[in-house]
Amino acid sequence: MQNQRIRVKRFYQLLRNEVNYDFIKTLDEGVKLPAQAFSETFLRHLLVTDDEVALVKNMAAELGLQSSDVQGFVNSMLEMGVLERFDEAENKKHERYDRQMLFWDTMQPASDYHENCLRQERLLKAHVAVLGIGGIGNYFALSLAASGIGKLSLVDGDTVETSNLSRQILFSAADLGNPKAEVAKQRLLLTNPDCQIETYREMVSTKHAFRSLVERLAPVDYLILSADQAVELPLWASDLRKAFNFKAVKCGYMGYQGLIGPVFGPDTPGYDELFQPWAGLIASQDETVKGYHARQAAPASSASNAIFANIACLEVLKDLSGTGNVNLMGKRLLFNLKTLEMRWG
Numbered sequence: 001m002q003n004q005r006i007r008v009k010r011f012y013q014l015l016r017n018e019v020n021y022d023f024i025k026t027l028d029e030g031v032k033l034p035a036q037a038f039s040e041t042f043l044r045h046l047l048v049t050d051d052e053v054a055l056v057k058n059m060a061a062e063l064g065l066q067s068s069d070v071q072g073f074v075n076s077m078l079e080m081g082v083l084e085r086f087d088e089a090e091n092k093k094h095e096r097y098d099r100q101m102l103f104w105d106t107m108q109p110a111s112d113y114h115e116n117c118l119r120q121e122r123l124l125k126a127h128v129a130v131l132g133i134g135g136i137g138n139y140f141a142l143s144l145a146a147s148g149i150g151k152l153s154l155v156d157g158d159t160v161e162t163s164n165l166s167r168q169i170l171f172s173a174a175d176l177g178n179p180k181a182e183v184a185k186q187r188l189l190l191t192n193p194d195c196q197i198e199t200y201r202e203m204v205s206t207k208h209a210f211r212s213l214v215e216r217l218a219p220v221d222y223l224i225l226s227a228d229q230a231v232e233l234p235l236w237a238s239d240l241r242k243a244f245n246f247k248a249v250k251c252g253y254m255g256y257q258g259l260i261g262p263v264f265g266p267d268t269p270g271y272d273e274l275f276q277p278w279a280g281l282i283a284s285q286d287e288t289v290k291g292y293h294a295r296q297a298a299p300a301s302s303a304s305n306a307i308f309a310n311i312a313c314l315e316v317l318k319d320l321s322g323t324g325n326v327n328l329m330g331k332r333l334l335f336n337l338k339t340l341e342m343r344w345g
Contacts, residue, residue: 003051004051005085006046006086007050007086008023008043008083009081009083011102014043020033020035021034021039037063038073041062042055042073045062055074056070081109081110081111084105085114086113087113094120101117104324107318107323123148123321124149126149127152127153127217127220127222128149128151128153128221128224128316129152130144131223131224131225133154133158133168133184133226134226134227136305136308136309137154137309138168138169139310139313140226140251140312141170142170144224144316145188145192146191146192148195149195151196151197152195152197154180154197156180156184156200157203159180160175160176160177164180166302167302167305168305170183181200181201182199184199200216205229205230210237211236214246215244219245221246221247221320222248223237223248224248224251225250226252228252230279231278231282232279234277241264247265248263248265249316250332251309251312252308254298256304256336257334258307258335259332260308260312260332261328262274262332263315263316263326263329268330315328331344
């Protein structure tokens with residue numbers, strides 16, 4: 001067989017007791033290997049060489065076994081997700097994202113490191129647009145850029161204000177009065193200079209303006225609906241999701257309650273089929289109620305925005321990388337920060 005390199009997956013912690021070698025992934029998940037002479041010999045040899053052929057040959061010679069017996073053990077360890085085959089060149093190519101790729105592998109184990117590389121490469125090819133660079137949009141954009149999304153489009157026509165600074169992490173006091181989209185772009189490029197970032201300094205207030213924006217963004221894989229205005233954004237996105245072949249995720253909050261999701265796209269029901277939208281109800285109110293609605297200010301903190309945005313962002317990254325189940329697909333998570341209770345609704 002062609003020489004290949006193997007190693008114990010690096011996210012495992014290894015402990016030995018009288019009975020087992022415990023390969024520990026989380027407090028709830030891991031793999032046990034009997035603490036016998038064969039296992040001890042294998043782990044000792046693996047510290048000396050990661051050449052699969054040499055390891056099998058040397059072990060077989062030391063223990064007086066057939067190479068096929070040792071190879072069978074190696075194959076079973078690969079199937080259990082304890083070992084992986086890897087290529088050092090791929091290691092170096094994706095060094096920036098090494099820990100993230102380990103994280104993907106804990107969620108959906110692969111027997112070959114190359115499969116993890118493919119996940120990261122899918123992110124590098126993705127285009128995501130963030131509509132609204134406020135509290136939610138700041139954390140979304142930061143995590144997307146840091147995670148290696150290849151292209152980001154930032155859409156916001158507002159400027160940085162003093163009240164933004166307590167919860168919008170990309171901005172500083174020196175940025176007051178400057179366009180949010182441009183300031184965010186410069187900060188994100190410091191985080192990841194390889195990310196291609198485009199800015200759209202505009203507010204999307206009509207359905208026509210939204211369609212015009214989507215036409216300029218296309219092709220786009222995901223829309224992040226993090227703007228608080230216009231309230232019709234999810235409906236407009238829903239109407240265009242099939243024609244332009246994108247997915248969208250809504251993320252917001254009401255006080256200490258996060259409204260995280262849904263993710264919807266060409267293959268899901270429309271937003272108005274999943275949830276009863278408020279846009280029509282708000283539009284039908286009398287002028288007195290509309291006046292109070294216009295005065296409303298959304299309570300928020302840096303910590304709450306970070307929590308809500310990053311739960312949704314992780315789901316988007318899972319989807320784009322092809323890792324694990326997208327739990328928010330067609331569903332919305334309600335997260336109560338006062339009690340730390342979660343429920344679907």
